[in-house]
Amino acid sequence: MSALALIERLQARGVKLRLAGGRIHYEAPEGALSPEDVDELRAFKPEVAAALVSMESAACADWLRRSLEGEYDLASWADRALIEQWIAALENGRAHGRIGATGRPIVAVSADNDPF
Numbered sequence: 724m725s726a727l728a729l730i731e732r733l734q735a736r737g738v739k740l741r742l743a744g745g746r747i748h749y750e751a752p753e754g755a756l757s758p759e760d761v762d763e764l765r766a767f768k769p770e771v772a773a774a775l776v777s778m779e780s781a782a783c784a785d786w787l788r789r790s791l792e793g794e795y796d797l798a799s800w801a802d803r804a805l806i807e808q809w810i811a812a813l814e815n816g817r818a819h820g821r822i823g824a825t826g827r828p829i830v831a832v833s834a835d836n837d838p839f
Contacts, residue, residue: 726770729763730778740764742775776819783820783828784813 730740738751747764764771787810791803809830812818820830
């Protein structure tokens with residue numbers, strides 16, 4: 724089974740996965756996550772973590788792209804050229820991003836992998 728298939732199977736049962744501090748965290752309705760599921764998550768942890776990073780970055784790039792199309796007001800926090808650079812960095816793996824608690828994207832670029 725691929726990490727993506729495992730994530731999709733769990734999400735279909737209402738399990739929410741996120742990566743924080745190198746650890747996979749989950750929220751699940753009672754009975755939605757079996758001990759076998761937890762064992763699978765542990766067995767495929769590096770693959771699941773990489774898939775979660777990729778999915779979060781794709782969601783962040785999508786949010787930024789929609790903002791450029793006028794769905795969100797950007798004037799208060801960034802300019803168009805910077806947003807286009809963030810999207811490019813997210814799409815080519817030079818940055819990682821996620822949608823933060825405020826509903827706005829958080830883009831992280833490591834110092835040794837600066838997309839600019």
